[in-house]
Amino acid sequence: VVVTAGKKIYAYNYAGILLDNFPITVSDTIISPPIIADVDGDGMLDVLVSTKNNLINAYSAKGKQIFGFPISISNGTTASMSIAPAIQTQPGILTAMSSDGYLYAWALPNVKSVTWGNYRGNMQHTAFENSALTGNPISEFFPTSRAYNWPNPVYDGKTNIRFYVRENSIATIKIFDMAGDLVDELRTNAIGGIDNEVEWNASKVQSGVYYANIKVDGSGNSGSTIIKIAVVK
Numbered sequence: 001v002v003v004t005a006g007k008k009i010y011a012y013n014y015a016g017i018l019l020d021n022f023p024i025t026v027s028d029t030i031i032s033p034p035i036i037a038d039v040d041g042d043g044m045l046d047v048l049v050s051t052k053n054n055l056i057n058a059y060s061a062k063g064k065q066i067f068g069f070p071i072s073i074s075n076g077t078t079a080s081m082s083i084a085p086a087i088q089t090q091p092g093i094l095t096a097m098s099s100d101g102y103l104y105a106w107a108l109p110n111v112k113s114v115t116w117g118n119y120r121g122n123m124q125h126t127a128f129e130n131s132a133l134t135g136n137p138i139s140e141f142f143p144t145s146r147a148y149n150w151p152n153p154v155y156d157g158k159t160n161i162r163f164y165v166r167e168n169s170i171a172t173i174k175i176f177d178m179a180g181d182l183v184d185e186l187r188t189n190a191i192g193g194i195d196n197e198v199e200w201n202a203s204k205v206q207s208g209v210y211y212a213n214i215k216v217d218g219s220g221n222s223g224s225t226i227i228k229i230a231v232v233k
Helices: none
Strands: 002-005 008-011 035-038 046-050 055-059 078-084 092-098 103-108 113-116 148-150 158-165 169-176 182-190 194-201 208-217 222-231
Touching: 008 046, 035 078, 046 078, 148 222, 158 169, 158 182, 158 208, 158 222, 169 194, 182 194
Parallel strands: none
Antiparallel strands: 002 008, 035 046, 035 113, 046 055, 078 092, 092 103, 148 158, 158 194, 169 182, 169 208, 208 222
16 A cells, blocks of 8 residues: 655555555655556566656655656646556656646656556556555565564654564564563564564653564464664653
8 A cells, every 4th residue: 555645655565564665755745646667677666756846756665766766847736647668669658747738758668567557546547456466475484684673762652563474473572671571472463474563562661671572483384583672761
């Protein structure tokens, strides 16, 4: 799910968890619905938006601006955008209708696929996309490098403990203080193939450093890791 608000682009997985590298902050207020397409031909979907200062911006899933962007229109503001993929020897085409009545078009030779190509998704404006979900699944059952918490340090009493697991599992998180005493325990059903998050309410503990032991148990696999959490009050 990709949405915009003010100067930010948000992207969530189907469990409602914010994706890595999001939100993306844009230099000016976003005025158009996002377009989703592989603009640079790297096999990963990108997000295109237009802003009040006559610019069309494109960002990768890693939060980086795509080479060749932003693109500027000369007058007015962008009223609507659409994009079409490259076909054989023909380049992809990005079009934008400006509020001053002009239609702009740019050739983009690396556009390989388009998931959400214009306002309400398609030329019929059905706002419906029924293609199968695809991605790059991680082969490791429980990659410890993807386990962390945010925000860290914790200032407002709440933090989100995030981790990835390859298959549906039971996740148990035990939180210890520096003396090794158990101060809290969390348990959740983790969804396989995506990042999962568990919120820890740290308002009931004192300032200091805590250790969260994350243990996941699947049907035939298990894994664990420890992350450090700093609480500041």
